[in-house]
Amino acid sequence: xxxxxxxxxxxxxxxxxxxxxxxxxxxxxxxxxxxxxxxxxxxxxxxxxxxxxxxxxxxxxxxxxxxxxxxxxxxxxxxxxxxxxxxxxxxxxxxxxxxxxxxxxxxxxxxxxxxxxxxxxxxxxxxxxxxxxxxxxxxxxxxxxxxxxxxxxxxxxxxxxxxxxxxxxxxxxxxxxxxxxxxxxxxxxxxxxxxxxxxxxxxxxxxxxxxxxxxxxxxxxxxxxxxxxxxxxxxxxxxxxxxxxxxxxxxxxxxxxxxxx
Ligand code: GLN
Numbered sequence: 154x155x156x157x158x159x160x161x162x163x164x165x166x167x168x169x170x171x172x173x174x175x176x177x178x179x180x181x182x183x184x185x186x187x188x189x190x191x192x193x194x195x196x197x198x199x200x201x202x203x204x205x206x207x208x209x210x211x212x213x214x215x216x217x218x219x220x221x222x223x224x225x226x227x228x229x230x231x232x233x234x235x236x237x238x239x240x241x242x243x244x245x246x247x248x249x250x251x252x253x254x255x256x257x258x259x260x261x262x263x264x265x266x267x268x269x270x271x272x273x274x275x276x277x278x279x280x281x282x283x284x285x286x287x288x289x290x291x292x293x294x295x296x297x298x299x300x301x302x303x304x305x306x307x308x309x310x311x312x313x314x315x316x317x318x319x320x321x322x323x324x325x326x327x328x329x330x331x332x333x334x335x336x337x338x339x340x341x342x343x344x345x346x347x348x349x350x351x352x353x354x355x356x357x358x359x360x361x362x363x364x365x366x367x368x369x370x371x372x373x374x375x376x377x378x379x380x381x382x383x384x385x386x387x388x389x390x391x392x393x394x395x396x397x398x399x400x401x402x403x404x405x406x407x408x409x410x411x412x413x414x
Contacts, residue, residue, distance in 0.1 A: 159207060217250075
């Protein structure tokens with residue numbers, strides 16, 4: 154029996170900031186190494202999709218200009234299917250601008266508020282400062298995540314039961330530079346500001362998403378049997394180098410004794 158999953162890549166051309174499509178490539182490769190085919194289908198502007206087909210939905214990040222077009226398109230063509238997919242616990246990963254639009258709204262500096270899908274109980278308001286740099290998080294299970302953030306949006310989590318941050322900030326800004334939290338997770342829906350692309354340097358998160366999609370499609374025993382461990386030496390080396398970079402970047406620069414001269 155061959156095993157496959159279908160990944161719907163929303164707005165691959167409009168929302169691909171910092172190579173966010175690398176997340177799709179990482180999922181496809183880690184599935185392939187386990188003999189699982191990831192069928193990747195782009196879903197662009199003006200298109201809808203069948204939520205029954207979706208195992209994973211990915212949406213990347215982009216500038217405010219692209220977000221205006223995407224916000225209007227989501228509400229005009231994809232709102233019903235996205236809500237159905239969320240109710241059917243399709244695995245979703247949304248990065249930055251995509252994350253903001255899974256929430257209730259994104260209020261940019263200029264112009265009117267961009268309505269979101271409200272599949273995540275979060276809202277975003279553009280702050281006066283861009284939150285930029287390498288970022289490191291610690292998850293509830295003690296594992297770490299690394300990435301790169303660049304957003305003016307400050308995201309705040311609502312009170313929805315079961316809604317948790319993706320992690321706490323070890324180095325960087327996170328959701329809003331105040332709460333010490335980053336991202337949002339509700340059931341199988343993940344939103345985060347971590348570009349990078351995120352998944353190549355965070356193999357455990359890639360596998361978490363693949364396992365959830367396999368469990369949903371094939372049931373637990375088969376999914377666990379399929380998700381045999383991979384040797385992640387390269388990925389772990391990149392992960393730890395990125396952790397170091399994030400910490401180094403955030404320490405105040407040590408002024409040398411002679412710096413005043
Ligand atoms: N335009 C949004 C912001 O600046 C999202 C940016 C992004 O996707 N990197 O917050």
